[in-house]
Amino acid sequence: MTCSQTSLKPLNTFGLSVSAKSIVYASDTETLIDSWQDHQGKPWLLMGGGSNMLFLDDFDGTVVINQLKGISVEQTQDNWLIHCAAGENWHDFVQFTIKEDMPGLENLALIPGTVGSAPIQNIGAYGVELKDVCDYVDILDLTQNKLVRLTHTECLFGYRESIFKHRYQHGYVITAVGFRLPKCWQPNFSYGPLKAVKETLTTPKSIFDKVCEIRRSKLPDPAKMGNAGSFFKNPIISTQAAEAIKQHYPDAPFYPQNSDQVKIAAGWLIEQAGLKGYQAHGAGVHPQQALVLVNLGEAQPADVVSMAKHVRDTVHQKFSIWLEPEVRFIGTKGEVNAVDTLS
Numbered sequence: 001m002t003c004s005q006t007s008l009k010p011l012n013t014f015g016l017s018v019s020a021k022s023i024v025y026a027s028d029t030e031t032l033i034d035s036w037q038d039h040q041g042k043p044w045l046l047m048g049g050g051s052n053m054l055f056l057d058d059f060d061g062t063v064v065i066n067q068l069k070g071i072s073v074e075q076t077q078d079n080w081l082i083h084c085a086a087g088e089n090w091h092d093f094v095q096f097t098i099k100e101d102m103p104g105l106e107n108l109a110l111i112p113g114t115v116g117s118a119p120i121q122n123i124g125a126y127g128v129e130l131k132d133v134c135d136y137v138d139i140l141d142l143t144q145n146k147l148v149r150l151t152h153t154e155c156l157f158g159y160r161e162s163i164f165k166h167r168y169q170h171g172y173v174i175t176a177v178g179f180r181l182p183k184c185w186q187p188n189f190s191y192g193p194l195k196a197v198k199e200t201l202t203t204p205k206s207i208f209d210k211v212c213e214i215r216r217s218k219l220p221d222p223a224k225m226g227n228a229g230s231f232f233k234n235p236i237i238s239t240q241a242a243e244a245i246k247q248h249y250p251d252a253p254f255y256p257q258n259s260d261q262v263k264i265a266a267g268w269l270i271e272q273a274g275l276k277g278y279q280a281h282g283a284g285v286h287p288q289q290a291l292v293l294v295n296l297g298e299a300q301p302a303d304v305v306s307m308a309k310h311v312r313d314t315v316h317q318k319f320s321i322w323l324e325p326e327v328r329f330i331g332t333k334g335e336v337n338a339v340d341t342l343s
């Protein structure tokens, strides 16, 4: 269905007032293929829930909203095998698996967006990442009009990384994701706040509820205050650089990656740079969660970009670390390099 209503404001969680030339709602693969063939070299952008995007301007082409639906379940002796269409809402899908007694996704509750976007940045929260539960990803090659199934290994998952940000970024649509959830359930309490109350968390549903409760108390609801979740990735730095920081900040939150590298919490860096709660021109750093940049109501794309630049520059001045955006930056013709935009 092509829509003459071209405002993208209700379709991006930052709530920015931008528009597209046309918006297509695709609930089948034929519509996806038709809109791709019709675009004839003009800008074409696929969206799920618009929760990981920063529009820099009006989009000078067609935006296609993925609305492929459907869930099917099979089982082996040891696993639940779930095939989920890309346009399903991620949180609703997690809720469905918990209700149907197929645990394993409870730590990933309440992440906005669609199932199809989840593999792209290998979504993660509370000690679990999509890669831990993903069996395969189905993609539609729009130029060849062909469906391809990529195995878990072929997806090349990493921290906020996958092959869908590289080789399979342009001209491909994720149409479905396959999940393998072991029937022998093991709760994951690696995340501190869950560990602290683990005696009370005896069922997948209780973990699901706790994760929702913590997230609701910590993160701004995009329906009330525009945002795209964590704006920056947690930087990975050398152990040597980490040692230097530790000398001044013994309690700095580090997470070892390998013998040479550690991850440091970007939110902590922003807070230490004195920016928690900072506001300017309708954009801000969230007062409870410094990693989240917010639209206070009437921010323009340029206001959010200025805020992101200010945060990045200030953190660099203090710690000599350049933060890299996790959010995807979308210009008039398509995605642009976020680091270049802020440099």
Ligand SMILES: Cc1cc2nc3c(=O)[nH]c(=O)nc-3n(C[C@H](O)[C@H](O)[C@H](O)COP(=O)(O)OP(=O)(O)OC[C@H]3O[C@@H](n4cnc5c(N)ncnc54)[C@H](O)[C@@H]3O)c2cc1C
Pocket: 013, 045, 046, 047, 048, 049, 050, 051, 052, 053, 066, 086, 111, 112, 113, 114, 115, 116, 117, 118, 120, 121, 122, 123, 124, 125, 172, 173, 174, 175, 219, 220, 221, 222, 227, 228, 229, 230, 328, 335
């Ligand atoms: C309040 C809040 C909390 C969040 N918390 C977390 C968190 O805990 N962990 C986490 O990892 N992320 C988190 N996020 C980020 C976001 O929810 C995820 O990145 C999510 O997977 C994005 O899904 P989406 O459908 O909204 O993607 P969109 O923003 O619509 O799209 C993101 C990118 O994927 C592309 N894309 C979308 N659908 C497809 C498809 N079917 N095939 C190919 N490409 C496609 C788009 O072109 C775009 O480049 C949070 C965001 C918010 C607003």
